[in-house]
Amino acid sequence: MIEEKSGTTEPIDEHHIFSEQDLLPEKKRGAWKVMLPLLLALILLIWFGDHFGLDKKVTAASAALLGVGSGLLAWLVGVISVVPIIGPFIIKILSIGFIWLLNAIGYLVSYVAIHRGYSKDVLTYRGLTIALLTGIVIGYIIAQYI
Numbered sequence: 001m002i003e004e005k006s007g008t009t010e011p012i013d014e015h016h017i018f019s020e021q022d023l024l025p026e027k028k029r030g031a032w033k034v035m036l037p038l039l040l041a042l043i044l045l046i047w048f049g050d051h052f053g054l055d056k057k058v059t060a061a062s063a064a065l066l067g068v069g070s071g072l073l074a075w076l077v078g079v080i081s082v083v084p085i086i087g088p089f090i091i092k093i094l095s096i097g098f099i100w101l102l103n104a105i106g107y108l109v110s111y112v113a114i115h116r117g118y119s120k121d122v123l124t125y126r127g128l129t130i131a132l133l134t135g136i137v138i139g140y141i142i143a144q145y146i
Contacts, residue, residue, distance in 0.1 A: 035075045042066055095140070099133065 042063055049059030067073040077094075081087045106129045113122045 031075060035070075035072055038066075038070055038072050039076065042072060099136070102129070102133070 045066065046059060046063050048054075049056075049062070067076075077091060081091045083090075106126065110122050110126065113119075113125070
């Protein structure tokens with residue numbers, strides 16, 4: 001349905017819920033001004049944890065939570081991938097390791113489940129895993145072209 005705004009002659013199309021500004025927000029410039037001090041704070045946190053003999057698991061979990069929660073790790077991956085020639089290669093190596101780990105965990109769970117008699121559930125699980133990995137690969141390919 002097309003209506004007119006009160007006081008203007010511009011038509012409103014109710015079929016378009018989002019505006020172009022909602023779908024494509026402005027790119028944030030200057031993120032490094034926040035992320036660089038945050039990266040230094042993260043490095044300092046890891047150093048303090050090691051220097052004062054804190055449990056390494058607590059230090060690693062705190063660093064991971066801070067890095068993921070603040071978007072610092074995603075920013076750091078983006079910065080590494082900008083480095084010519086070697087940057088994308090490093091990121092590909094890191095992402096391949098994640099996929100191998102996911103696949104290894106899938107095989108381990110499948111082995112245990114088959115021995116306990118859950119073969120039908122294993123088929124469902126493996127189908128979901130293949131769908132997830134296919135989605136990751138398709139997303140990666142699309143991201144390379146954007």
